[in-house]
Amino acid sequence: MAKLKPEDLNKIVERMRHQTLLRDGAGRAKVTVHMGTCGISAGARKIMSTLLASIEKQQISDVILTTSGCAGLCSQEPMMTVELKDQAPVKYVDLDEKKARTIFADHVLEGKIVTEFALGMGSERVS
Amino acid sequence: MPTDTSQIGKTKTYRAQLLICAGTGCVSNRAFKVRDALVEEIKKQDLVEEVQVVATGCQGFCAQGPIIIVQPDGIFYQMLTVDDVHLLIEEHLVKGRPVEKLMYIPSKGKPPIPKLSDIAFFSKQRLIVLKNRGLIDPEKIDEYIARDGYQALAKVLTSMTPEQVIDEIKASGLRGRGGAGFSTGRKWELAREASGNGKYIICNADEGDPGAFMDRSVIESDPHAVLEGMLIGAYAIGSEYGYIYIREEYPLAMKRLHIAIDQAREYGLLGDDILGCGFNFDVSVHRGAGAFICGEETSLIASLEGRTPEPRIRPPFPAQSGLWGKPTNINNVETWTNVPAIINRGSEWFSSIGTESSKGTKVFSVVGKVTNTGLVEVPMGTTLREIVHDIGGGIPGGKRFKAVQTGGPSGGCIPESLLDLPIDYERLAEVGSIMGSGGLIVMDEETCMVDVARYFLDFLRSESCGKCTTCREGIAAMHDIVADICNGQGKPEHIGLLQDLAEAVKDASLCALGGTAPNPVLSTLRYFNDEYEAHIKDKKCPAGVCQALIKYSIDAEKCKGCTLCSKHCPEEAITGKTKEAHIIDEEKCIKCGACRESCKFEAVLVE
Ligand SMILES: Cc1cc2nc3c(=O)[nH]c(=O)nc-3n(C[C@H](O)[C@H](O)[C@H](O)COP(=O)(O)O)c2cc1C
Numbered sequence: 001m002a003k004l005k006p007e008d009l010n011k012i013v014e015r016m017r018h019q020t021l022l023r024d025g026a027g028r029a030k031v032t033v034h035m036g037t038c039g040i041s042a043g044a045r046k047i048m049s050t051l052l053a054s055i056e057k058q059q060i061s062d063v064i065l066t067t068s069g070c071a072g073l074c075s076q077e078p079m080m081t082v083e084l085k086d087q088a089p090v091k092y093v094d095l096d097e098k099k100a101r102t103i104f105a106d107h108v109l110e111g112k113i114v115t116e117f118a119l120g121m122g123s124e125r126v127s
Numbered sequence: 128m129p130t131d132t133s134q135i136g137k138t139k140t141y142r143a144q145l146l147i148c149a150g151t152g153c154v155s156n157r158a159f160k161v162r163d164a165l166v167e168e169i170k171k172q173d174l175v176e177e178v179q180v181v182a183t184g185c186q187g188f189c190a191q192g193p194i195i196i197v198q199p200d201g202i203f204y205q206m207l208t209v210d211d212v213h214l215l216i217e218e219h220l221v222k223g224r225p226v227e228k229l230m231y232i233p234s235k236g237k238p239p240i241p242k243l244s245d246i247a248f249f250s251k252q253r254l255i256v257l258k259n260r261g262l263i264d265p266e267k268i269d270e271y272i273a274r275d276g277y278q279a280l281a282k283v284l285t286s287m288t289p290e291q292v293i294d295e296i297k298a299s300g301l302r303g304r305g306g307a308g309f310s311t312g313r314k315w316e317l318a319r320e321a322s323g324n325g326k327y328i329i330c331n332a333d334e335g336d337p338g339a340f341m342d343r344s345v346i347e348s349d350p351h352a353v354l355e356g357m358l359i360g361a362y363a364i365g366s367e368y369g370y371i372y373i374r375e376e377y378p379l380a381m382k383r384l385h386i387a388i389d390q391a392r393e394y395g396l397l398g399d400d401i402l403g404c405g406f407n408f409d410v411s412v413h414r415g416a417g418a419f420i421c422g423e424e425t426s427l428i429a430s431l432e433g434r435t436p437e438p439r440i441r442p443p444f445p446a447q448s449g450l451w452g453k454p455t456n457i458n459n460v461e462t463w464t465n466v467p468a469i470i471n472r473g474s475e476w477f478s479s480i481g482t483e484s485s486k487g488t489k490v491f492s493v494v495g496k497v498t499n500t501g502l503v504e505v506p507m508g509t510t511l512r513e514i515v516h517d518i519g520g521g522i523p524g525g526k527r528f529k530a531v532q533t534g535g536p537s538g539g540c541i542p543e544s545l546l547d548l549p550i551d552y553e554r555l556a557e558v559g560s561i562m563g564s565g566g567l568i569v570m571d572e573e574t575c576m577v578d579v580a581r582y583f584l585d586f587l588r589s590e591s592c593g594k595c596t597t598c599r600e601g602i603a604a605m606h607d608i609v610a611d612i613c614n615g616q617g618k619p620e621h622i623g624l625l626q627d628l629a630e631a632v633k634d635a636s637l638c639a640l641g642g643t644a645p646n647p648v649l650s651t652l653r654y655f656n657d658e659y660e661a662h663i664k665d666k667k668c669p670a671g672v673c674q675a676l677i678k679y680s681i682d683a684e685k686c687k688g689c690t691l692c693s694k695h696c697p698e699e700a701i702t703g704k705t706k707e708a709h710i711i712d713e714e715k716c717i718k719c720g721a722c723r724e725s726c727k728f729e730a731v732l733v734e
Contacts, residue, residue: 067222
């Protein structure tokens with residue numbers, strides 16, 4: 001195996017960045033796929049693997065992908081929530097793989113909300 | 128040869144990671160079985176591409192093991208068994224619903240706490256030495272590098288002179304974590320200034336204190352941090368070879384150390400021309416000879432040379448004449464591990480943590496009668512009360528706190544009235560104890576302090592190497608007197624005799640084993656004199672421990688006649704009819720306490 005030079009250390013740091021991010025639980029953006037029974041039967045698992053593939057293929061290192069339970073809108077599953085740092089979360093509904101890829105490219109990476117698939121801004125109030 | 132490092136250990140992207148603690152404590156609670164079940168279940172649920180299981184080093188919360196942390200959510204699960212695995216994967220990782228019933232519950236009736244960062248045991252700690260614990264797979268060098276590993280080494284090799292490194296460590300105020308608390312920078316300077324070539328450095332990982340496992344955990348969870356510290360020290364001192372002297376009883380730590388060394392060699396971080404900077408250094412691992420005295424530096428060096436591990440008079444100090452007569456610098460595992468952090472973040476940062484005389488943090492293994500046994504790292508100056516009650520969760524079973532012993536077998540026992548003592552080297556010495564290497568044993572009201580003194584004297588008596596008379600004979604003599612007191616044969620003049628012996632052993636012993644051995648006696652005489660008096664004058668053991676001085680009886684009012692005690696009695700010393708009060712035959716009773724433990728009505732009395 002190759003012997004390292006000082007600058008190689010940073011290359012390894014870069015290559016591992018997504019994993020480090022995951023361990024620290026902090027990223028520039030967080031994407032949550034809702035995985036209630038309803039979501040799963042409507043195809044949420046496929047949405048998840050599509051997003052994961054996008055992250056891997058484009059070597060995105062600052063986005064965290066996670067799951068959560070049913071979002072309460074079973075008729076409009078699959079759903080996902082995109083949360084950019086310091087911005088209100090946006091929920092997207094009635095997803096398919098193509099829509100998920102578009103949302104990932106436009107909203108998650110470029111910061112432009114895809115209004116045509118969005119349900120609404122912000123979260124329900126929890127009290 | 129072109130240096131292409133882009134392919135080394137290519138990383139795959141996952142959406143979640145299950146960090147399972149694979150420290151010795153959790154492993155003995157079957158963590159590997161749980162890990163295998165997790166991997167199996169992940170396959171079954173078709174999550175192999177999405178979720179990864181990572182075995183990490185000790186996370187410190189040993190009382191709750193096996194434990195896992197699910198990232199990026201930061202959810203902490205505890206006391207897992209193979210049976211919990213299906214539920215955990217399906218609920219949390221498929222459906223995204225964290226599983227409450229597997230979470231940590233701070234105390235009965237309180238709601239579970241999902242996040243690791245909210246659990247007091249963790250949130251009150253400050254991690255420098257253990258910063259990577261539970262966050263990296265200690266068997267993968269890339270994971271260490273990903274968290275700034277070996278950056279400090281690169282920094283010193285490319286931009287600092289050895290003298291600058293020494294100045295930085297001196298300015299940080301770092302003091303040895305192995306016991307004596309000597310300034311690490313000053314020690315390095317002495318070794319650097321010593322004349323002669325072929326200097327050695329040694330990492331002391333002998334850790335012979337009963338109940339202590341700080342150094343084991345550091346090596347198990349972050350072995351490269353120890354190596355990086357040694358590399359920096361070697362550069363500063365001008366040494367090309369080092370030894371890690373590790374306790375034979377630490378197989379997992381040893382395995383991880385070997386893996387780390389192999390990987391570091393492959394990356395050119397050990398060996399010749401390290402990082403292409405022209406610096407050469409390598410290490411080998413030496414298995415300890417298995418005695419407490421081997422941890423004492425001059426004995427350790429003797430043992431490394433293949434001689435009987437016996438201490439010798441200093442000076443000359445190892446810095447002048449150590450291994451094979453060469454200038455040698457020896458530091459403890461935790462001391463070495465602090466070094467990369469100081470270089471990365473600067474001496475000013477480090478010296479801003481802690482007290483006037485003691486900088487940085489200290490790792491303690493908290494054991495005994497405390498709810499959250501485990502490994503904790505706190506800033507110097509944290510009070511004993513915070514460690515025992517806030518982080519340790521107090522005394523289990525509603526019992527009262529009695530004392531805490533710091534510093535291992537030759538530390539002093541500190542009473543409740545001093546619980547607000549901020550921990551640092553000087554403050555502990557003032558109250559008759561020592562920092563030692565960080566053992567911390569909590570004792571409750573059912574602990575007899577005279578018996579505690581007897582126990583530690585017994586340990587030290589058998590661990591004394593016997594080379595000097597005061598230590599060999601003095602500790603044995605103290606032991607016999609204290610044992611007599613426990614056996615009801617104590618005489619009033621024993622107290623004065625013990626005091627005299629203790630002073631003599633302290634002053635005239637060759638090494639710090641004898642030098643500190645009297646601490647348990649002196650501190651218990653100082654703070655728990657009433658217990659000695661009760662044993663000697665009233666022939667009573669107030670805590671109900673010393674067998675010769677106690678008597679078991681049954682409270683006829685409380686006894687329901689359930690017969691449980693008589694079933695548990697190994698000597699058939701308890702008689703009585705069902706639903707009638709039972710009686711203990713004093714002649715037959717061997718005072719084992721089995722009846723008291725089995726009684727559900729607190730009807731068995733001991734006095
Ligand atoms: C009986 C005895 C046992 C010791 N055991 C250890 C030990 O297990 N680990 C350790 O680091 N230091 C131990 N020491 C202290 C060492 O002699 C030495 O002071 C220390 O390794 C120096 O490293 P430091 O300056 O980093 O603390 C022991 C000392 C005595 C007297």
